[in-house]
Amino acid sequence: MKAAVCREFNKPLQIEDITIAQPQEGEVRVKLAACAICHSDITYMDGGWGGTLPLVLGHEAAGVVVETGTGVRNIQVGDHVLVTLIRSCGHCADCENGEPFICSTFFPIDVDSRLTSEKGEKVGQGLHTGAFAEEVVVDQSQLVTLPKDFPLDAASLLSCGVITGLGAVVNTAEVEYGSSVVVIGCGGVGLNAVQGAALVNAAPIIALDLVEEKLPAAGEFGREEGLVQAF
Ligand SMILES: [Zn+2]
Ligand SMILES: [Zn+2]
Known part of the structure; x- marks a missing residue:
């Protein structure tokens, strides 16, 4: 092979x-x-x-x-x-x-x-x-x-990026309903941390990245329009 x-x-x-x-x-x-x-x-x-x-x-x-x-x-x-x-x-x-x-x-x-x-x-x-x-x-x-x-x-x-980002929110940080969350870095793992925060109904969710092009994706991973504030 x-x-x-x-x-x-x-x-x-x-x-x-x-x-x-x-x-x-x-x-x-x-x-x-x-x-x-x-x-x-x-x-x-x-x-x-x-x-x-x-x-x-x-x-x-x-x-x-x-x-x-x-x-x-x-x-x-x-x-x-x-x-x-x-x-x-x-x-x-x-x-x-x-x-x-x-x-x-x-x-x-x-x-x-x-x-x-x-x-x-x-x-x-x-x-x-x-x-x-x-x-x-x-x-x-x-x-x-x-x-x-x-x-x-x-x-x-799902084999790495999704479980790493989601796991950081759900298992490591144990984010609770209504908590405010900041995700620093919106690459593959960061976007899934945003998604995890949205799934546990955190609010507000603030996504930060130095690369402007990544920010619209962070908004989409928040499930609802306007839930994620991306900077
Ligand atoms: Zn074992
Ligand atoms: Zn990996």
Whole structure:
């Protein structure tokens, strides 16, 4: 399959033919239809987090299941799915404590990527995923099934930007009905924070950004005309 490989920080990704291994126990292979570009990928590509190269980034994706490993439950070939970077075992102390996003269980994929270059070298799966590619193999817990009539390009945004922005409002800040909210920055995450604030009926919602062109979108994410004041 083709994948966009990061071989050197601060350099353009290279399109290469990569071999993807069969899914092992609990893993699923997904043919991707779309992958959004998250700023975390760009920070990684720029060397902001260091790490070992080569690597395939991309972690905000959606596609169709083409193969399942042994022990996979609730996911079948043909299912339309979101692919996220969040894995959870469901039974470690963190998962039991209601915090599956910091699951402390070891996943085999972390040390043994399912990707190999044409020269036979291992290519890492950035942010546990590696979705700047035609296919991924990930743990079953990284998938969420979707209705088959849901457009996969729009769905891919649910894998990171939407849940990050909405989660900041609903889970982290626990914004209550009628609270006033200021969202600083109206990119993919910020717009979804605006949307989250509108969903919990915060008012007023003030959206700030240095880039004028982003402000009309912030108004639209407020659901009702005039709810969001964008500056
Ligand atoms: Zn992201
Ligand atoms: Zn866990």
